[in-house]
Amino acid sequence: MIETVYLGRDNAIDLVLIADDAPVSLAALSRAVLQLGRTATIDSGVVGWGSGQPFDPTISGTYRGAPVEVLRLTLGAESIPPGRYGARLVVYDAGHADGLVWSDDQMVFHVKAA
DSSP, X not given: OEEEEETTSOOOEEEOOEETTEEOOOTTOOXXXXXXXXXXXXXXXXXXXXXXXXXXXXXEEEETTEEEEEEEEOOTTSOOOSEEEEEEEEEEETTEEEEEEEEEEEEEEEEEOO
């Protein structure tokens, strides 16, 4: 999966977290960390979590025709050097206080200057 981040823009990336071919509820998530290669780490504990923040788990969407919860990433205001990065998403909840690696370099983020 390749996603594009436009620095200085409001474009959003919507992610549906899937486990065993089924969407996962985001209700219990308390934090997410997106690591872009070895260059940038974007931590919802620092930049914001919730409606209108860079990490927003309150968005609704559909997956295979069924309603799902979506993790929306709005990263255009973050300090990320332009480039192409393998990405790792780590999510946290009460049962995973040390984090759970959700994707490990399965995502590629192409960061472009505005």
